[in-house]
Amino acid sequence: MHKLALLFLVFAVLGCTNKAKKFTPEELPIIILTKGNTWIEGMDSKQDRNLLDNGVKDWTPNEANAKTYFYTTEIREIKIGMLAKADKPTTLKVNFNGKSQSVKISNTELELVSIGSFNIENSGYHTLEITGDDNSSSIDISEIMIGGAATEGKVYFAKDDFYWGRRGPSVHLTYQVPEEASDVLYFYNEINVAEGEDVLGSYFMANGFAEGYFGMQVNGADERRILFSVWSPFKTDNPKDIPEDQQIKMLKKGEGVYTGEFGNEGSGGQSYRKYMWKTGTSYRFLLKAEPAGNNNTDYTAYFFAPEIGEWELIASFRRPKTDTYVKRPHSFLENFHTETGNQTRKGLYSNQWVYDTKGNWHEMTTAKFTADATARKESRMDYAGGAEGTSFFMQNCGFFTGWTTIDSMIEREPLGVAPKIDFSLLP
Structure with missing residues (x-):
């Protein structure tokens, strides 16, 4: 193979490795509703009530971080996505257990947005933190969706009675x-x-x-x-x-x-x-x-x-x-x-x-x-x-x-x- 062609192939493979994989809904079968499992920093009781009723809705990401919590008993790979939309193309930073991933949202209607795969090294509670620096965008995130080997064991989160x-x-x-x-x-x-x-x-x-x-x-x-x-x-x-x-x-x-x-x-x-x-x-x-x-x-x-x-x-x-x-x-x-x-x-x-x-x-x-x-x-x-x-x-x-x-x-x-x-x- 020609050296230039080989170099192009290496770059292409590296690019695919760094690019977040697009998941299907079947790969992310566990639905974690943000209305019961997500907190946005600095919210008062009235704003938190809106979150309880509607989930993450009309959220401006540069104002505060959104954190979603869930517990896994397994310590293997986890795949994460979200059902989300933005009123204009926006890039968010997602941090999970200390590892970060940039995620672009360009859809204006709710649909599956893939975040990435991560390795879980310890059983227990995990935090999915979403941040951004666009003060003019409005984001809706109704669900966090997870799958993979780490979800084959017990996964704990609030499924109903979200007030409690x-x-x-x-x-x-x-x-x-x-x-x-x-x-x-x-x-x-x-x-x-x-x-x-x-x-x-x-x-x-x-x-x-x-x-x-x-x-x-x-x-x-x-x-x-x-x-x-x-x-x-x-x-x-x-x-x-x-x-x-x-x-x-x-x-x-x-x-x-x-x-x-x-x-x-x-x-x-x-x-x-x-x-x-x-x-x-x-x-x-x-x-x-x-x-x-x-x-x-x-x-x-x-x-x-x-x-x-x-x-x-x-x-x-x-x-x-x-x-x-x-x-x-x-x-x-x-x-x-x-x-x-x-x-x-x-x-x-x-x-x-x-x-x-x-x-x-x-x-x-x-x-x-x-x-x-x-x-x-x-x-x-x-x-x-x-x-x-x-x-x-x-x-x-x-x-x-x-x-x-x-x-x-x-x-x-x-x-x-x-x-x-x-x-x-x-x-």
Whole structure:
């Protein structure tokens, strides 16, 4: 062969090697909808709602990066494409697990746009990041499409219930009350959130019980709350439907505490105090539940901030058609903002004790770890719980790899020193 012809052939082969292969839909059988699995950086709740409803639509790529998350158990080749369009010819940069590929979109109607083949070296969550520098183009991406050997194993992503999928999985610890304890009058717990783990939309719930919950939230950049709620025995998501004889009655509340009703996830009485709690600080929570006669039970929540140095009343509610002490002491961690479902948060839950009606403290060092339907249906696998010394921990969201088996039992080291509380001095 002539040298010039041979050189031309080498260049042609090299060019074909660098050019992204065009995939067929049959090669990319797994459809990942962007409305449930893609986040665009910097979006507020309204914009994220549009993403939830429509997927990536009318997106200007130079304004923010679009990141799609999914989990594979296999570590072989993966083929990736997208169902996309642009209002004018546009070049996007696609990064997958640290490797980049330029992708041109010239079609103005939704159609398959091939991205490329990549090697997956580790099982777990992967991020497909799409960026661009054209501030005048408008992009729609309704689906990420994947195939190849790496998709022959399990592939996890949100397939339905996208609102909950975007919020991420909620996780719980149900503490095991020692058998020698009699009726539980008080439930004590502490929470410490490390710097950087206080993500917007987090509810670090400390003292859960069969009829309600009590803990601390991150509600905004300049707003945090100590929240205490008790469900009505009447099952409804609309508090206005509750008959008068089944309504939660507010008995008293602390200074600066708001009280009212809540709905949507059951209904009942709610109270909260705006308080800018700090990271790296252990906050104390004390819940009392005591029968009040006539088939009523009173629930009272107290909060102790070390920077204040004394127990403060949040609120006390009376629940009708209830005759009980503290049942099912537990904690949970949830995210209530869809736009932050791609950010990890973690809380340390420490020093769990119950005080019974015979005047004895009992430490709780064993807990059952559970998760919600979003985790159980395998829409999201970024959830974990465990023990770190004398503390339990819970972690969720952010697409980290390594989940904890649901319904597993966890044991922390005992502290052995009961809380010192003079109940007669509580407000």
